[in-house]
């Protein structure tokens with residue numbers, strides 16, 4: 001069947017007709033969209049009370065999203081196809097000069113690879129978020145996201161509105177919507193596509209664990225979360241093959257002394273103490 | 285006048301009798317700058333396109349934490365992930381192109397006298413020291429503080445600090461992902477030389493850390509020499 005051209009599907013010759021035409025478009029669904037209210041998400045994770053949801057969205061391949069979340073929020077990323085790649089930057093929403101510090105995130109836990117229990121640290125000695133669950137195990141904190149220069153040499157195009165957008169191009173837009181500029185984008189991390197360091201330092205592509213994995217975080221401070229769903233820079237495929245990324249967030253509690261992870265290591269215990277100290281002083 | 289006595293618990297300096305080798309430029313050329321950086325202190329300079337900066341590890345295994353900016357547009361600055369991605373390797377060595385957050389070459393390593401240089405380990409700070417060693421070292425000085433002080437002299441601030449490079453520091457990544465600062469591979473007088481591919485503002489913190497081997501627990505000076513190169517390597 002041949003669909004008529006968009007122009008032929010609309011009668012918009014008067015204001016009244018244009019308004020009727022616009023309103024007739026509501027209530028439709030697309031493969032990638034936010035779900036409002038969040039409880040109406042068609043993909044509520046099992047064991048999550050839909051009424052506790054504060055964010056539900058499917059991010060398009062080559063798309064981006066961003067949200068400000070309260071301390072204690074749980075954030076779950078799902079990769080339904082095995083081809084999502086979630087490039088993340090986190091900020092303290094109250095003081096965005098406090099932001100993800102990838103070097104500290106690898107150095108302080110003495111571990112380069114992200115996984116359950118790993119803290120995502122700021123440069124201020126505090127935990128922005130903790131990885132609570134991870135069924136993928138394929139992540140990367142070395143390569144960051146793609147730049148325009150990288151995608152131009154790899155795909156011939158990097159425009160954020162084009163078919164092969166760079167991650168940085170999308171994160172610049174997401175950051176700008178919160179008053180942040182290019183200098184506010186630190187190195188990012190990415191979920192669902194793994195990279196490993198070989199003995200000689202070579203960065204080896206590991207790729208996806210497969211369809212149907214997820215990662216869950218808990219926000220340890222009020223967070224500004226920026227996400228770009230773009231091809232990992234080391235993805236060896238010549239085509240830009242990215243799947244949808246599902247995001248859900250719901251109300252919960254930040255890590256406290258009663259949680260086993262609080263004192264799992266001496267570095268973690270002091271990081272959580274610093275985080276709680278900040279939260280208490282600010283009345284959070 | 286004689287220095288007054290002080291109750292300020294300032295950082296340590298190198299032990300008496302430490303071997304110091306001030307060495308000389310790694311690449312020959314007309315010297316346009318030749319400065320000493322005291323233990324624990326920050327430093328910065330603009331290195332013009334084509335000029336070569338030699339950093340001398342005067343006392344051996346002294347981490348020189350380093351950030352670089354496009355001098356004409358500092359929003360473009362050193363990027364660890366871009367540097368690693370383009371060379372598809374986690375370590376910095378001779379030939380490594382130090383890239384910006386736009387993927388462009390800022391500087392190139394044109395001479396290097398240790399096996400590999402680190403750009404994963406980041407900078408120390410008062411705050412992160414509390415996680416790594418305990419709150420009793422909060423009063424110690426840190427590289428992040430050096431960077432902030434030196435950046436402020438150049439019109440830059442906390443938004444401009446990103447993951448950095450650590451000349452003469454050793455951070456291996458093991459097969460299971462274990463990573464950490466271990467004993468260095470440098471020695472007194474060892475050098476690295478980096479050529480500016482554009483006019484580059486270079487910020488250095490002569491690391492004051494006293495709680496790990498990034499400076500062999502013995503903070504020593506650095507020597508910075510910038511030359512207009514005149515020919516082949518010595």
Ligand SMILES: [Zn+2]
Pocket residue numbers: 347349407408409426427428491492493
């Ligand atoms: Zn340091």
